[in-house]
Amino acid sequence: MNFWRKYHSDIDSNDPRYNQLTLIYAIALLMVFYFGAIGLLNITLFDAAYVAVYDFIGFVIATSIFLYVYRGGNLAVAGWALVLTLITILLAFIDLSEAENYSLVWVTILPPISFFLLGSRAATILTGLVFIYCGWYLYQLLQIGVPGYLSLGALFNFAEVGLAHILLFRFYERSRQRTYDKLRKLSITDRLTGVYNRLHLDNNLKQMVALAHRTQQPVSVLLLDVDHFKNINDSHGHLMGDAVLVHLASLLRNLSRNTDLLGRWGGEEFLLLCPNTEASAALHLAQRIIKALQKEHTYRGANQQQVTVAVTASIGVATYHPQQPFVVPAAISEQAATSSIPTDNYTVVTPEVAVAISEKLLYIADKHLYQAKEAGRNRAIG
Numbered sequence: 001m002n003f004w005r006k007y008h009s010d011i012d013s014n015d016p017r018y019n020q021l022t023l024i025y026a027i028a029l030l031m032v033f034y035f036g037a038i039g040l041l042n043i044t045l046f047d048a049a050y051v052a053v054y055d056f057i058g059f060v061i062a063t064s065i066f067l068y069v070y071r072g073g074n075l076a077v078a079g080w081a082l083v084l085t086l087i088t089i090l091l092a093f094i095d096l097s098e099a100e101n102y103s104l105v106w107v108t109i110l111p112p113i114s115f116f117l118l119g120s121r122a123a124t125i126l127t128g129l130v131f132i133y134c135g136w137y138l139y140q141l142l143q144i145g146v147p148g149y150l151s152l153g154a155l156f157n158f159a160e161v162g163l164a165h166i167l168l169f170r171f172y173e174r175s176r177q178r179t180y181d182k183l184r185k186l187s188i189t190d191r192l193t194g195v196y197n198r199l200h201l202d203n204n205l206k207q208m209v210a211l212a213h214r215t216q217q218p219v220s221v222l223l224l225d226v227d228h229f230k231n232i233n234d235s236h237g238h239l240m241g242d243a244v245l246v247h248l249a250s251l252l253r254n255l256s257r258n259t260d261l262l263g264r265w266g267g268e269e270f271l272l273l274c275p276n277t278e279a280s281a282a283l284h285l286a287q288r289i290i291k292a293l294q295k296e297h298t299y300r301g302a303n304q305q306q307v308t309v310a311v312t313a314s315i316g317v318a319t320y321h322p323q324q325p326f327v328v329p330a331a332i333s334e335q336a337a338t339s340s341i342p343t344d345n346y347t348v349v350t351p352e353v354a355v356a357i358s359e360k361l362l363y364i365a366d367k368h369l370y371q372a373k374e375a376g377r378n379r380a381i382g
């Protein structure tokens, strides 16, 4: 982890916010040095203390934004603060220079920054308003006949460049966002069943455990494994096996709550994460799943042939309750003694402890699943 992300360790280089963070740092730092240096020059060399007051205000605002982000502040808030500060500075600068020396061209840096930091909608409105204001400002100068390069043609050119900038960056930002959403969805879902994949479950279980601790609510996990799945594949073909997995995923989705998180843990294994769920409720849910699976279902396999296949599953259940000591149950503690799973009782949940509790939950669920298989399958143990 580098120095800049000390308080934003959750943002890695694959996260789109990583570059936003970099851009906010870069612009804020640039403003800090710029206002600091110009302010000093205004006081010492140019004897313009009244201008230095503005430099000082800019310096303080830029430093505040920088420190706010550095201390882990919200990126959206920092993005808005930065863009609004930039707009104020640019408009003040244009006004002070009365649009001389093409100072107006500076507003063209706003669309790339705004679209990147604020998203398509907010940036379109904000930069649109700034360009309209600048067009109106130019028009006023034309009216009073400011000499020099100002002409009606210049006004049109400015308006056209402004519009082109907004449309192009809007198009660019929306296509980037769409590609990102598509890639993200692909990276967290299982292609066959459409439920979440193992990576996503893993990440969320840790967060769920931390939240359970904060809210003092229990969290349960259900680990389900189809019984003799190999036989289904061998007797009816792989396509039929796939159809069984798809059906099972939709059955699990229908039986679980909206707040539960369902995913495919492995080949024919599914994991259901249930926040705010007591051990008894989790076991009850597991039994409902077993019962629902026992109902006959017709699957479509190769050559569109329809076959009724009897599918059963075994489920291991485990629950973490923040108010109770979390120890590996006696029945499986012998195996735990030789494994690396920590067995302490946790009082404070740091990220490391959340990982340890998640591992232990999965470990217990896996052992219960194993016991259910040993006891004859088609059952749940918790």
Ligand SMILES: Nc1nc2c(ncn2[C@@H]2O[C@H](COP(=O)(O)OP(=O)(O)OP(=O)(O)O)[C@@H](O)[C@H]2O)c(=O)[nH]1
Residues within 6 Å of the ligand: 192, 225, 226, 227, 228, 229, 230, 231, 233, 237, 238, 239, 240, 241, 242, 245, 266, 267, 268, 373, 377
């Ligand atoms: N059709 C299909 N089969 C899969 C998929 N992923 C894994 N499998 C198969 O699932 C089977 C798992 O077999 P085993 O681990 O022996 O488990 P089982 O036959 O269910 O036996 P028990 O779990 O002991 O009841 C293997 O034959 C894998 O090839 C998949 O995506 N589609």
